């Protein structure tokens with residue numbers, strides 16, 4: 001078949017598909033507004049279907065794979081799209097196959113060659129031959145691009161990356177996008193991994209971790225539709241701006257209603273805002289606005305409070321409290337009327353089985369009260385004075401049964417008779433003085449959430465699946481708290497140790513987190529290919545990490561070449577004008593949609609922001625509490641740039657003063673935000689993290 005006839009064939013097929021989709025859409029009637037429950041349910045189903053069809057209408061499919069099962073001689077073209085569509089007249093005939101369907105996995109897993117390929121169907125493995133793998137790009141109902149990445153019998157039998165490279169070369173706006181049309185095999189394996197596991201993903205910068213996790217949620221909801229619900233899934237991300245940045249992906253995949261939050265917001269809500277959080281900006285200022293040493297990070301109170309040894313201290317305190325719940329002395333409200341401790345113990349042990357500690361405590365107290373009322377009634381005690389005296393005794397007795405909120409129990413660790421000797425005095429004093437005023441630091445939230453869950457449990461249903469992004473910044477204790485929110489682990493935990501810039505709170509090795517789960521319930525994947533940046537940028541960034549040592553695996557770039565990375569010395573007096581002229585040049589080139597000037601500190605970013613604004617360049621300044629990221633031209637402190645990406649990045653201060661030897665991860669994060677263009681300027685001595693041979697100038 002010639003290219004022209006193949007193109008015509010695809011155009012005809014597209015016209016047929018669009019026609020079918022539009023017809024089906026038009027047949028969906030208006031919304032039902034009455035009170036009939038069955039009709040309401042049917043209306044919801046119709047709405048669901050409408051949403052899927054609208055997704056299909058925007059882009060019916062993006063790929064085609066021709067597959068011939070070994071037992072047959074029929075070679076079937078399968079069209080893969082974001083939402084499956086069956087023919088109205090024959091529901092068994094799929095005009096579009098949902099990308100999450102088992103057979104669609106062939107589109108992602110097939111890497112070329114004449115051998116048979118296979119996919120797992122509910123009936124077992126299906127084997128066959130792939131004849132064609134074709135990428136199709138449809139925009140506004142028109143076929144705009146067609147690339148064959150594999151044709152059986154042609155000389156080069158490996159699947160080519162041409163379409164992927166085309167997609168990677170595109171500019172980015174202010175939102176992360178879905179990647180269904182170009183999911184790579186190693187990413188697909190993670191997306192389609194089984195549900196009942198804690199999956200850990202170590203992925204280099206730009207390897208698609210965030211994107212993959214979001215696609216995995218969409219896959220799980222499709223594959224386990226009978227067991228998992230979007231509203232019982234939750235995503236933890238580092239800050240609200242990041243949540244805004246990723247907010248477009250799930251709706252585009254037809255998934256809504258998944259909770260998206262930060263650990264701090266989640267914990268504060270769980271604690272019913274019993275405490276308030278000292279400003280996160282203060283914490284960031286403390287760690288990033290001045291130089292801090294690795295020793296300071298290692299000895300930080302955050303590391304201590306996130307550790308399993310601190311959890312052991314908390315567990316011990318909970319156990320001591322549990323031991324004190326059932327009274328060891330008899331209750332005697334009236335002479336001769338005795339409730340024995342053995343009886344209370346029996347109620348406690350047998351009647352309230354799996355309840356949480358404080359719920360058991362409350363039930364025991366109610367049971368004692370009921371016993372008291374019924375005994376008084378049986379004995380016919382009506383004398384008001386006697387009753388009042390007995391009631392006073394009851395209240396005094398019940399008061400002695402310990403009752404705590406999470407904060408109250410936590411506070412006992414730091415002050416007073418029961419203070420833990422294992423908590424260093426300075427940490428105890430600082431924590432206590434904050435707690436007294438109802439304030440906590442981020443580091444207190446994991447223990448508090450954990451205590452709350454042990455004392456009172458989760459008010460909402462347990463989570464079917466938990467996603468934790470940037471998990472290298474999580475402590476083992478945080479994960480232990482989240483573990484209590486599930487009946488069995490089903491998690492996707494992703495991060496990059498090389499970007500672990502919050503080392504005053506996070507982990508040093510994945511083992512610290514994986515060890516919390518049974519081995520057979522744990523999966524570990526590595527993503528080493530980086531899709532975001534050009535080869536030049538990745539190679540440059542890898543050298544920075546080389547200076548860090550520690551045997552970290554370098555990122556492997558996709559073969560996408562771009563401009564060389566520029567490092568430019570500039571006179572201090574020309575620093576601001578240098579930044580302005582670079583931004584102007586990039587803007588006027590028309591090549592880049594998103595441009596970021598990345599500074600080392602928030603203070604420096606403010607200066608840059610003002611300078612750009614004075615020139616009428618309309619930048620936005622990214623700050624720690626920001627709820628949204630607007631794209632365009634932005635000025636970002638390096639420690640807030642994590643997770644984001646920009647077409648062009650200017651590192652504004654690559655000086656030795658700004659980036660000392662132990663700041664390699666910070667500089668690495670900054671550089672790996674760039675897709676196509678990276679430039680670094682320095683007005684003082686260049687940071688030693690950049691080797692002399694890395695220097696290229698325009």
Ligand SMILES: Nc1ncnc2c1ncn2[C@@H]1O[C@H](COP(=O)(O)OP(=O)(O)OP(=O)(O)O)[C@@H](O)[C@H]1O
Nearest residue numbers: 179182183184205206207208209210211531532643
């Ligand atoms: N298979 C793919 N096809 C096309 N683009 C991809 C693919 N995988 C990743 N990308 C793109 O690479 C970029 C980085 O993805 P993402 O932000 O998910 O990576 P990450 O590993 O979370 O990065 P980081 O840790 O640096 O924040 C995004 O623009 C994403 O769309």
